[in-house]
Amino acid sequence: MMRLMAQRLTAAAFAPYGQVIEVSDAVRHFSINQGQTERYHDLAQVDTETADGRAGISIFRAKPQVHPVILSVLEHHPLGSQAFMPLSGQPYLIVVAPAGDPPTQPDQLAVFLASSQQGVNYAKGVWHHPLLALRTVCDFLVVDRMGSGHNCHEINIATWQVQIDLIEFV
Amino acid sequence: MMRLMAQRLTAAAFAPYGQVIEVSDAVRHFSINQGQTERYHDLAQVDTETADGRAGISIFRAKPQVHPVILSVLEHHPLGSQAFMPLSGQPYLIVVAPAGDPPTQPDQLAVFLASSQQGVNYAKGVWHHPLLALRTVCDFLVVDRMGSGHNCHEINIATWQVQIDLIEFV
Numbered sequence: 001m002m003r004l005m006a007q008r009l010t011a012a013a014f015a016p017y018g019q020v021i022e023v024s025d026a027v028r029h030f031s032i033n034q035g036q037t038e039r040y041h042d043l044a045q046v047d048t049e050t051a052d053g054r055a056g057i058s059i060f061r062a063k064p065q066v067h068p069v070i071l072s073v074l075e076h077h078p079l080g081s082q083a084f085m086p087l088s089g090q091p092y093l094i095v096v097a098p099a100g101d102p103p104t105q106p107d108q109l110a111v112f113l114a115s116s117q118q119g120v121n122y123a124k125g126v127w128h129h130p131l132l133a134l135r136t137v138c139d140f141l142v143v144d145r146m147g148s149g150h151n152c153h154e155i156n157i158a159t160w161q162v163q164i165d166l167i168e169f170v
Numbered sequence: 171m172m173r174l175m176a177q178r179l180t181a182a183a184f185a186p187y188g189q190v191i192e193v194s195d196a197v198r199h200f201s202i203n204q205g206q207t208e209r210y211h212d213l214a215q216v217d218t219e220t221a222d223g224r225a226g227i228s229i230f231r232a233k234p235q236v237h238p239v240i241l242s243v244l245e246h247h248p249l250g251s252q253a254f255m256p257l258s259g260q261p262y263l264i265v266v267a268p269a270g271d272p273p274t275q276p277d278q279l280a281v282f283l284a285s286s287q288q289g290v291n292y293a294k295g296v297w298h299h300p301l302l303a304l305r306t307v308c309d310f311l312v313v314d315r316m317g318s319g320h321n322c323h324e325i326n327i328a329t330w331q332v333q334i335d336l337i338e339f340v
Contacts, residue, residue, distance in 0.1 A: 023229050023309065033300035034243070037232045042316055044227040055225035057214040057253055057291070057313060059193050062207045073204070083227055085311045087287075089259060117257075119311070121227070130203035139193065141255045141289070141311055143227060146212055 002106050003165045006093060009112040009120070017096045017110070017126045019044045021085055021119030044121035046143060047081040053147030060084070060140045062092075062131040069132060069164040071095060071109075074102065075154045076127045080145030084131070085119035087139040093132035093164060099125030102155045106162050113166065127155075132164075172276050173335045176263060179282040179290070187266045187280070187296045189214045191255055191289030214291035216313060217251040223317030230254070230310045232262075232301040239302060239334040241265060244273065245324045246297045250315030254301070255289035257309040263302035263334060269295030272325045276332050283336065297325075302334075 007013060011020040021043045023029075029040045048055045074097065086092060094112040097103035114120065121143075122128050131140065145151060177183060181190045191213045193199075199210045218225045244267065256262060264282040267273040284290060291313075292298050301310065315321060 021227060021229070021311070023231060032230075033232075037230050037301050039312075040229040040231070042226045042228055046225045046227060048225070055216045055218070055313070056212045057191060057216060057255075057289075058212060059191070059210040060202075060207050061193060061210070062203075085227075085255070085257070087255070087257065117309075119227075131207050139287075141191070142209075143225070143313060 001161045001163050003163050004106060004109060004111045005165045006111045006113040009094065009114040009118050014112065014120065016098060018081065018121045018123040021083060021121060022117055044083050045081060046083065047124050048145035050079045051147060051149045053080055053145040055143055056146035058142045060131060060142050062133040062138050062140065064133045064136055069093060071129055071160065071162040072158045073154055074127045074129055074157055075152055076125050077145065077151045078125050078153065079149050079151040081121055081124050082144040083119060083121035083142065085141040086116050087141055089116045090133065090135055090138050091115050092134055092138065094120060095129035097127035099123060103127060106160055111164055171331045171333050173333050174276060174279060174281045175335045176281045176283040179264065179284040179288050184282065184290065186268060188251065188293040189291045191253060191291060192287055214253050215251060217294050218315035220249045221317060221319045223250055223315040225313055226316035228312045230301060230312050232303040232308050232310065234303045234306050239263060241299055241330065241332040242328045243324055244297045244299055244327055245322055246295050247315065247321045248295050248323065249319050249321040251291055251294050252314040253289060253291035253312065255311040256286050257311055259286045260303065260305055260308050261285050262304055262308065264290060265299035267297035269293060273297060276330055281334055
């Protein structure tokens, strides 16, 4: 069994894979509605128009992982971006590898612990593990591509026997 | 002062104005990711392509209303839909009027109390009050149109002196 360390999710560290969706002084924001609301503007590159696709909104309800977390599958969406925003007030795990050819070994993976206030938008083609909720059943708002075409490729990585180390955070 | 009663938000009651974004057995849903996740699929009609627009993701941070809630403004977006999903675990108020010419009197308004688990997608052109958070500062994930063109019209309704009655819910 190989162990990978999770790192805290930041916009800079996640930049090779997409965008972090969060309230931050570092992003463009401005007051609207007579000062009643602050708009943190255009936080993700929604990229869903390939092959006549369009953006759609769904909710994913994810079962929690059993500890320790063992990776099983990576998937990617060659035709569009996919954004996840947590709705259940719980942190969750993110495992990614760069867009392009599928990764072939664990050292090509990056592992992040997202807070309950942080969403992510995977850029088109970025490899990612399916949702890794922790502790309890968690809902996520998802913005991804609706349209025809084969937009999900998977590879099985269970044989890699990778376990995520969260010891820093517990 | 005129009082309008809020009603609980349901997909059926909200249908003239857009979609409710929520987990429900009544919407299409199916299992993905080896049974680990249930996908409640394509819950809103994201309509952002008019005049070369595109869908974008933002976060709105809204100040809470002071009680009693008095309506001040209605706005509409003639070029695109606008979806709001609550992120802070709090209910909120929705005030709408049909798309088209601006409403001219209070009886054209519908008032809903949304739960913390319910988002809404305003169809293109639907008149709506800006965010009416209750109790505390609340964040909302917003999916709306990015692009050029004048996409926000407002009318001032403060002189209507409309107060929202939440007595049924407190």
